[in-house]
Every structure is written in structure tokens, then in C-alpha cells.
Amino acid sequence: MRPQYVVLAIPVVALVATVWLPFVNTATLWLGLPSVMVWTGAWVLAITPALCLFEFSRGQRDADRAEAERGAKR
């Protein structure tokens, strides 16, 4: 499995598991906010950089492919 998939799976699993994690689903505050709110907010934010990994590596792959095609034509 490509490492990008593993990185993307982490926030997905963390968000789906939110309500089943006893240290998250508890009456406590993290940074002055409910722990459930901080947990879900942080992992939602993590999705964008995780998807960026795919998008940037795709850009590099697409560029490599275009370069290879140009080389083949020469």
C-alpha cells in the first residue's frame, strides 16, 4: 500500500472512532474546549494536508509522465 493511503487513513479512522474512544468522549476540556470538539476539529484539519500529499505526488507523476512522453517523441 502506498504511504499516502496510510497517512489518509489515520484521520479517517480517528474521526470514525471518536465516540468510542474513552479518553476523547469524556467530560473534560482540552485547550478550554470540549475534548470531542478539539479531537474532531484537529482531525478534520488533518484531512487537507493528507489529501495534499496525493495531489502533490500526482502533480509530480503527471509531470514525469509528460516528460517521458516528450522524450519518446524526440
Add this chain to the structure above:
Amino acid sequence: MSATLAVTLVGIVIIGVLGFVGRRKATGDLSEWTVGGRQFGAVTMWFLQAGEVFTTFTFLGMAGLAFTGGVAALYALPYIPLAYVGLYFLGPIIWRRSHDRGHLTMADFLADFYDSRLLGFVAAVCGVVFLLPYLQLQITGLGLAVQVATGDQTSSTVSIIIAFVIVVAFVLWSGIKGVATTSYFKDALMLVVLLVLVVAIPAHFGGGIGPTFHKVLAEHPGMLTVHAGEFDRSFFFSSMIASTLGVLFMTLPHQWPALLSAGSPRAVRRNYVFLPIYSLALALPMIIGFTALIVLKQGSDSNAALLTLAQRAFPDWFVGLVVVGTASAAMVPAAGLIVGMSSLIGRNIAGRSRSDRHQYLVNQGSVVGTTGLALVLAITRPDLLANLLLLTYSGLDQLIPGIALALLPRRVVGLWSVLAGLVVGEIVVIWLTFGDVYSGHVNVGLIALVPNIVVVAVVALLVRAAGKQPTTTPEDKRVSHSAPR
């Protein structure tokens, strides 16, 4: 006329003007009207789809749900970003096939893949029937905002009639382009209003966000956990999963024009990369809902919690701005809903075997008809916001097996499997919702998906046992830019 009502009406007119600016020249082409020539870039797409995320449900309903259910309301925060993770991969597949084959609606996509106008018709009917409460929800939300802010029922009714006559007018003229131009204004206004509210309201009533949550922890510790009761773990988990699946598999008809209006698969992908950041804004009204816990009495109108606190903390003109924010959260998503519903009626229900011109005219008529019906329902049967949305998702979730299987390159089950599963799923949803037979907290849409999928599989096996195999795939057909015939 109060300052609040004056600011509200001016704001509603500004939204309408921006909607008309979206299109310079009149069009009689349904494709241009519905998906804007398929040429939107990532930024326009971002505002268009972000605009759909933030409705009156999220603005008023999320604060209300936090007030009544505490952190259980947070199920609504992750489900859209989770769906975007999947749509980053599925969105370009849908876009490419729809672009190549000229699809404008979800029903076009299904009818083409399964080679069945009947399935397209049934999916379109489901789309319109289950989306109508969602449209009504936007109207009810706007009416509630004006009523709470002005204390006057007549002002509320007049405001929603004016607002939705304006929405119908600019949607008829501009189509999806009007939704896009109003989305810029709406998202900017919503964010500014929410940021002011989320700083000022906790500061005014609780001494700041941190001290407010410390008071909630001291007075209502149960609200900081997902605990037993109406909003328990089953509610949180199943609502999140059901809503995620619904968005992921594009079961909401108004998702389709927004996606298909993209200029390229790259615009689609980039959009889904950055949209999760915007979804965090959903937490802002929830913070205000928590503040209401230490200010309002238990049993107060939960959907009015945000506006009640705003009214107590701000001068009339700013309350008017908050109502304009609510109005934009109602009018802009409503415009997108109307585009999604009317294109289904014009393309797949009433005008499915007629000319493109006839489809366009039916489409324009249904813009007026569906909005008029929703307006009448909103005035005569205003219901609780959140429950309506969950009913919408439950019904539309039954389209998941059909759409998911249509994303495969080859057809592995045929028309009758998907149709039978859909019918059984819808019957179970209606039975569980209105039959007074289920009192659990698991999302009924998710429950109904089980018999739906089982029926799809059983009918597929029976069809295979009878020696009939689904053979045609989309790749076998030539590109067509007309509706599936």
C-alpha cells in the same frame, strides 16, 4: 419598520441583485443553465460547494442541537470532510463520465449506466420528494430568524415570501451561475458574522470561550460527552456514517450540478482537498449553542438559541446583519436545491422524452412550482429543522447501492436488482419514520440500507440463476450529449 427588519430586507435584495449579475445574457439551453458550460475553476467550485455546506440547518440547527444534545451535535462536523476524502477519488470519475456522455443530473447518470429511463425516472422522483423538505427547511429557517429578531409573525411571513420570490427570479435567469455569485457574498458574510458572534456572545454571557466551557463543565458535565439518551453513541455514530455515505455517493441531487460545472478533474480534486478546512466553520454555531446552555432555560426553543443570544447581546442593526447571514444561508443553498430539483423534473420526470427546448421550459416551470410548494408547506407546516434533514438523508441514502455500483467500470448487477433494492429501502425508511414502530436511535436510513443491499444481491443472484447477465457498460456506448432515451 424596525432597524432589524430594514437591514434584513436590504440584505435580501442585495443577494437577489448578486444572483442576477451571475448571468449577462439570457440562455435557453438547459445544459448551460444547469452546469454553466462545465467551465468553473477550483475557486468558483470551492465557493459553490462550500455554499451548500452552510445552510440554515448548520447556522441555526447546529446551535440548537448543541443546546439540546451537547457534543452529540458534533456528528455534523466530520461527516462532510469524511465524504470529501472519498469524493477526491470518486468525483473525477463521475465528472469524466458525465462530461463524456452529457449527463446533467444524478438520474441521467443512473439511467445511462443501467440503460433504463425507468430507473432515471424513479431516482429523479426520489430526489425531488426527499429534497423538498430540505428546501422547506431553508424557508422555515429564514422565517424563524426574522420572527425571533423582530418578534412579529407578519414580518416573518412577508420576508420569506419576498426572499423566495427573489430566489425564483434570479434562479430562472441565472441558473447555477447565480448560485455561484451569491455564494461569494454568502460565505464572506457568514464567516464575518459567525466570527463576531463566537467571540462576542461567550464574552458577553460567560466571560470568554474558555470560561464559558468551564461553566458548562461545572453545571452540565453530561453535555460534554456523548452519553445515554436521545443523542447517544448510536445516534452520533450512525448519523455520521449515514450522512457521510449520502454525501460520498452523491445521493443529494443538488450536489450534481455543482460537481459537473467544474472545468476539469483537477478543479474537482483541488476543491475536495481544501473544502474540509471550511467545514470547521460548522463548530462556530455549536460554541454559541453551548453558551446558550448557561444562559437560557432548559426547554427554550432550541432553534432560536443563536438568535435569542444575539438579540440580547447586540444592537438592532447588527441583529439585522445576523438575520441577513441567516437569509443568505437559506437563499443560496435553496437556489442550489432548486437547480438540482428542477433539472431532475425537466430532464428526467416531465420532459424526459421531449426536445431540449421542451425540457428547458419544463425546468423553468418546475422552478416556480417546487419553490411555491415548499413556500406553502413552510408557512402552513413549519417543523423541527434537524429532523427534516435526517429524513431527507434517510430517503436519499437508499440510492447508495445503485450509484455505488454505477461507479464501477462494468455493470455487475442489472436494473431490476437496483430498482427492487431501492423500493424496499424506501418502504423501510417510510415505515420506520412514520409507522411508530421504531424507537431506537440508529439512523433509519442506515437501517434501511441493509434490506436494500440484501435485496439487490438476492435479485442479482436470481437473475443470474435465470441465465440473464448484465452486458452493456458505459464504455460500450458512443458519447451522447442528449438525455438518455
